[in-house]
Amino acid sequence: MLRASHDRTQPLRSRRVDPTDGVEVRQVTKSFGATEALAPVDLHVAPGEVVTLLGPSGCGKTTLLRLIAGLEPPSGGHITIDGRSPAAARRAKRIGFVPQAPALLPWRTVTANARLLRDLRPDAAPPVDRDPSTLLAQVGLSDFADAYPHELSGGMQQRVALVRAFALGAPYLLMDEPFAALDEITRADMRHLLAELCEPVNAAVLFVTHSIAEAVFLSDRVAVMSSRPGRIVGTVDIDLPRPRVPRTEDDPAFFAYERELRQMLHIGAGR
């Protein structure tokens, strides 16, 4: 599993050339009626960078992700993806979205589900051609290619959902707590698998979670959020070597980052 020739110890952020590249969130706010869900938020995700939004339930991290995905309009501020609006990025199929529930279509086989985002609007060609069956093999689902979603466990369904997003070949992957519904053991497997999928792709990933371990393990950078109103209280660069492998979690630096983030979450909660 170890890719020996891989040298990605430096966060990819440093490779940035054009300042309009990547996801740019500037002074974005969101209110639902009188409730202020997001106070002005600034965030930048460079191409190829893995950034996690970490925070407690109801801190607006999912809302922020949905605004970036263009599923909801912001109340104020600007969001651009490679200089374009989220709506334009969706039209160009530059966003691979992974929802909280796997949302597999029960009438489609595993392979057909993995192909779904490619099959929709076939005129908008995906930026990179990625073979769904190769990806399914990579996540260990080759034997289930012709199975239907109801025949799979929850963890397997979520793996199909990951493959579906990766198969699109989009340069931006937006993931909304994709492992929230899974048990602790499966969750650990899933984050290892996700790191493995991300490694050769060089897509930027914006990952929403309330799991500190997931945030440290996956990210180049973690943005810690706090609630009422939702805001980013600080960011932490995770300077752990890549590729991230299960062993990374035994690294003393890993524990140090976990501790730092836990403390930030407490400060954010006003304790």
Place this chain on the structure above:
Amino acid sequence: MIERLRSSTVLWATVGALALGLFWEAFVRLRDVREFVLLPPSEIVATFAETPGFYLDNIWVTGQRLAIGLVVSLTIALVVGALLAAFRPLEQASQPLLVLILVTPWVAYISSIVLWVGRGTPSILFLVVFVTVPAFVYATVGGMRGADPAARELFASVDASRWEVLWRLRLPSAMPSLFTAARFNVGLGLAAAYFAEGAALSSNGLGEAGKRAAALNEGSILWTTILCTAVLGIGSQAVVALAERWLLHWHASQRRAATR
């Protein structure tokens, strides 16, 4: 072996049907029921065997009217339902009409239909379509509305067109409720067809044969016609059930293991 016998659907359905037939035969013979009130199964079979062509022709005619009526009704309901599912005010505005169709007894207005669309087949088809449309529309609207919200967002994340959402997400989502409506509508449509054939001055069909037999006090023909109508109904239900098993194999309702 015993476990397989125990779970064999066909076996137990056959046992049930035989038991019903025996009870029916015995009841009519022992109580000496008049033939116009109820005919024993043995005599129904005998009457059928005298002129099988007559009954088969009528089953064919009524069956065609039922099938065409249901297909037209389903087509209309899919178009109308998709529109209603997309525009909520339209759905609310359509409620009075749909409820009115559902609750008004069709026995009452069949002569107006005959006057309007003409005697015979046009009136029969009209009534079958008219009475079965509401259930199909409700099933379409409810099923399409119930499409998984997370899947809808997924479709939105690549800017899927309205047509793609309709065809690849909303229509398949409506399939389970459409099949439930179809099972209900087969019975309703058959009753409407039978009644309309008797009332719309039709020249053939089971309903016409039954009406004529009743008028001529021919109890044996009447009961044989009634049983032929029931057989047509069972056959139609079977067709729906087979289509359901084929098209809905992915749905929880079609899984055997899950019901144990």
